[in-house]
Amino acid sequence: MYKKKFFVLLQPESKKNKKLKMTMQKNLVIVESPAKAKTIEKFLGDDYKVMSSYGHIRDLKKHELSIDEKTLEPEYEIPEEKKKLVGELKSQAKKASQVWLASDEDREGEAISWHLCEVLGLDEQKTKRIVFHEITKPAILQAIEHPRTLNMDLVDAQQARRVLDRLVGFKLSPVLWRKVKPALSAGRVQSVAVRLIVEREREIQAFASEPYYSVAAIFGLQNADGSQSEVKATLSQRLKTQEEVEQFLEQMKESTFTVESVQKKPMKRTPAPPFTTSTLQQEAARKLGFTVSQTMMVAQHLYESGKITYMRTDSVNLAGLAVNAAKEEIISQWGADYSKVRQYHTSSKGAQEAHEAIRPTYINQPAIEGTQQERRLYDLIWKRTIASQMADAEIEKTTVEISIDHSPLTIDRSPISDGAANNGQWSMVNGQYKFVATGEIVKFDGFLKVYRESVDDEEEESKDEFAHLLPPLKEGDLLLRREISATERFSQGPQRYTEASLVHKLEELGIGRPSTYAPTISTIQQREYVAKGDKKGEDRQFDVITLKGKQITVKKRHENVGSEKGKLLPTDIGIVVNDYLMEHFPGIMDYNFTAKVEQDFDQIAEGKMKWGKVMKAFDKDFEPTVDKAINQRSEHKAGERELGVDPKTGRPVFAKIGRYGPVVQIGAAGEKEKPQFAHMPKELSMESITLEEALELFKLPRMLGEYEGEPVTVGTGRFGPYVLHKKLYASLPKGMDPLAVTISDAVKLIDDKRHEDERKHLRVFAEDLDLEILNGRYGPYICYKGKNYRLPKALHEKVREMSYEEAMKIVKAHP
Numbered sequence: 165m166y167k168k169k170f171f172v173l174l175q176p177e178s179k180k181n182k183k184l185k186m187t188m189q190k191n192l193v194i195v196e197s198p199a200k201a202k203t204i205e206k207f208l209g210d211d212y213k214v215m216s217s218y219g220h221i222r223d224l225k226k227h228e229l230s231i232d233e234k235t236l237e238p239e240y241e242i243p244e245e246k247k248k249l250v251g252e253l254k255s256q257a258k259k260a261s262q263v264w265l266a267s268d269e270d271r272e273g274e275a276i277s278w279h280l281c282e283v284l285g286l287d288e289q290k291t292k293r294i295v296f297h298e299i300t301k302p303a304i305l306q307a308i309e310h311p312r313t314l315n316m317d318l319v320d321a322q323q324a325r326r327v328l329d330r331l332v333g334f335k336l337s338p339v340l341w342r343k344v345k346p347a348l349s350a351g352r353v354q355s356v357a358v359r360l361i362v363e364r365e366r367e368i369q370a371f372a373s374e375p376y377y378s379v380a381a382i383f384g385l386q387n388a389d390g391s392q393s394e395v396k397a398t399l400s401q402r403l404k405t406q407e408e409v410e411q412f413l414e415q416m417k418e419s420t421f422t423v424e425s426v427q428k429k430p431m432k433r434t435p436a437p438p439f440t441t442s443t444l445q446q447e448a449a450r451k452l453g454f455t456v457s458q459t460m461m462v463a464q465h466l467y468e469s470g471k472i473t474y475m476r477t478d479s480v481n482l483a484g485l486a487v488n489a490a491k492e493e494i495i496s497q498w499g500a501d502y503s504k505v506r507q508y509h510t511s512s513k514g515a516q517e518a519h520e521a522i523r524p525t526y527i528n529q530p531a532i533e534g535t536q537q538e539r540r541l542y543d544l545i546w547k548r549t550i551a552s553q554m555a556d557a558e559i560e561k562t563t564v565e566i567s568i569d570h571s572p573l574t575i576d577r578s579p580i581s582d583g584a585a586n587n588g589q590w591s592m593v594n595g596q597y598k599f600v601a602t603g604e605i606v607k608f609d610g611f612l613k614v615y616r617e618s619v620d621d622e623e624e625e626s627k628d629e630f631a632h633l634l635p636p637l638k639e640g641d642l643l644l645r646r647e648i649s650a651t652e653r654f655s656q657g658p659q660r661y662t663e664a665s666l667v668h669k670l671e672e673l674g675i676g677r678p679s680t681y682a683p684t685i686s687t688i689q690q691r692e693y694v695a696k697g698d699k700k701g702e703d704r705q706f707d708v709i710t711l712k713g714k715q716i717t718v719k720k721r722h723e724n725v726g727s728e729k730g731k732l733l734p735t736d737i738g739i740v741v742n743d744y745l746m747e748h749f750p751g752i753m754d755y756n757f758t759a760k761v762e763q764d765f766d767q768i769a770e771g772k773m774k775w776g777k778v779m780k781a782f783d784k785d786f787e788p789t790v791d792k793a794i795n796q797r798s799e800h801k802a803g804e805r806e807l808g809v810d811p812k813t814g815r816p817v818f819a820k821i822g823r824y825g826p827v828v829q830i831g832a833a834g835e836k837e838k839p840q841f842a843h844m845p846k847e848l849s850m851e852s853i854t855l856e857e858a859l860e861l862f863k864l865p866r867m868l869g870e871y872e873g874e875p876v877t878v879g880t881g882r883f884g885p886y887v888l889h890k891k892l893y894a895s896l897p898k899g900m901d902p903l904a905v906t907i908s909d910a911v912k913l914i915d916d917k918r919h920e921d922e923r924k925h926l927r928v929f930a931e932d933l934d935l936e937i938l939n940g941r942y943g944p945y946i947c948y949k950g951k952n953y954r955l956p957k958a959l960h961e962k963v964r965e966m967s968y969e970e971a972m973k974i975v976k977a978h979p
Contacts, residue, residue, distance in 0.1 A: 441678030701727030740803030
């Protein structure tokens with residue numbers, strides 16, 4: 165009875181409260197994303213309604229310049245898909261007595277707030293702007309207590325970037341359509357990024373590797389108790405030829421080896437500072453294998469759900485509360501000896517917008533719940549933040565010089581051109597070579613207990629600096645030669661860029677800002693100016709010459725060299741576009757110009773320059789350059805290269821950029837007989853293809869026609885003849901002649917292959933793209949990271965509804 169009465173009394177009251185809450189809404193808070201809105205709404209009371217603008221609510225028009233060519237003022241529009249949302253925001257803004265704009269703290273966030281003021285008809289002086297670096301209750305409430313008005317200097321800086329990039333993109337692209345290939349586009353930062361990759365590729369092609377010999381020795385040390393220890397050492401100089409090595413080893417037969425000096429030097433290693441946007445992108449690429457875009461997407465989710473501070477920042481500074489929290493966490497986990505409070509200061513220019521590094525919002529949370537990617541990135545951020553507040557690692561480095569006695573060496577030396585030198589440890593005294601042994605031991609691990617920074621150099625990464633131990637050695641110890649071996653090596657050329665090393669280079673040159681790195685690298689790949697892929701290595705033979713006892717032996721060994729994974733390679737189109745822009749628009753492509761523009765944006769953001777004046781100064785020189793380039797006549801298209809003459813027809817043969825990419829052409833435009841075309845396979849390059857290689861292409865692959873607006877070709881590979889369309893390969897049935905295949909034959913093969921693939925791929929999982937359910941010969945099965953796992957028959961009918969957790973449970977159950 166009481167329960168029923170209580171229920172009756174409560175029900176109408178809750179409805180009344182709900183209605184009252186809807187009609188008496190005092191505050192409207194507008195943020196960019198719905199995820200951010202949900203998190204913030206938890207911290208504010210019933211007087212606050214939080215809505216999302218879903219990013220920008222207006223922008224420049226998509227398919228036209230949308231800039232007044234006389235005043236250079238932008239012409240904005242509300243996209244069709246945003247009009248309904250704008251209506252809802254207007255309605256709620258009218259009902260609210262106070263509107264709070266809580267978009268991100270950077271220039272783009274400020275611009276979003278300004279657009280909201282303009283479109284919703286808000287009074288800029290009465291509308292409150294709030295910013296925060298983390299989505300936590302204290303941070304949100306503090307922001308509410310300390311609002312400000314809109315900062316138009318930041319808005320102008322963002323408008324300047326938007327207008328300049330639109331001018332460059334919309335005016336350069338038509339030039340490329342006419343001079344290089346239809347549907348191409350250019351961008352201010354993207355084009356410079358492509359230039360870096362093209363120039364690095366040419367450095368690699370021009371590099372001439374030189375052989376040398378690295379000499380290593382294994383010595384025995386007689387200990388006082390009769391036991392023996394082993395000492396590994398390296399010769400103080402590299403030897404250049406096999407004759408030099410053999411001469412050296414002959415003299416080593418009768419030589420004795422004595423410890424000449426033992427130097428022990430204490431060293432300290434300090435931790436890396438907390439993450440900025442670019443260092444997070446680099447470390448996530450090296451340690452987790454994330455792309456730059458993937459890192460930013462996952463970091464965005466972590467920020468919006470309140471797990472980390474704002475992820476677009478140039479600052480390495482940590483707030484006082486975070487420093488104190490880190491100190492408490494370190495002392496509680498590892499003791500006071502591991503704690504060292506550090507204050508980092510940002511040295512990069514243009515970092516005035518950001519006030520704090522990327523860190524966990526709650527330092528005392530080493531782990532979080534979330535997707536696998538979110539957990540891994542959070543773990544990386546937590547460890548880097550904690551390590552930055554930990555004590556130095558204390559290392560003792562020992563360097564032992566071993567003299568070669570009774571055998572002065574008189575080998576004629578000429579310098580080796582490789583720039584690697586010898587890590588600064590080689591020495592040569594009185595014309596004599598010496599062996600050098602180095603050892604390092606960690607006396608106190610300090611921050612290394614938690615985190616160690618990675619590097620881009622693969623060779624450096626593979627070295628374990630702290631693993632070498634030397635036996636107790638003292639000056640005058642006699643060492644017994646066990647073995648001396650000279651291994652043939654080859655000087656290393658420049659390395660291709662990875663996404664991480666490209667970000668590092670862009671930052672080093674002052675090109676772009678943290679928010680531009682991810683879209684820049686994605687865009688140049690989407691435009692097919694750059695391809696990220698693996699490169700197969702080549703087999704190389706090298707010599708190992710060994711002295712053991714009195715016997716010198718020479719053995720031939722093999723190694724795979726030049727294999728690369730995930731490196732950025734310029735495509736033929738990327739190279740041609742780069743070369744054309746370098747020739748006709750050197751100012752736009754100049755690294756200093758691009759960096760100077762960023763400095764101008766900083767000056768505008770600080771109120772020291774007017775954005776309109778900067779834009780007019782740029783356009784005054786840029787417009788005539790565009791006109792000159794587009795009106796310039798040339799006999800050949802950009803990048804076209806004549807290879808020679810076809811012996812069968814006597815017609816010229818060219819490599820050029822065609823409508824669908826690089827092609828080889830027999831015959832010239834304007835001749836009575838139409839030119840013949842063959843598509844160039846990826847393994848060949850326009851810059852290096854020979855006449856003989858070009859003529860072979862006219863056999864296979866050959867163009868059959870178009871299907872769904874994309875070319876269809878027939879070719880042959882290591883697994884036999886195939887039809888290729890939109891990166892889909894369909895094998896030709898046995899007996900079908902690839903030289904006789906028609907477009908209708910090819911379309912049927914393509915459609916059949918599509919249906920086969922649809923039947924095969926039953927289920928993919930957004931939580932982990934390495935996990936998939938496939939349909940095999942004996943029914944459905946799970947494939948995870950290249951390994952296959954059986955599915956019980958009872959689950960065969962339910963695979964399309966299977967959850968990620970259920971699938972992983974089966975994977976983990978298998979040994």
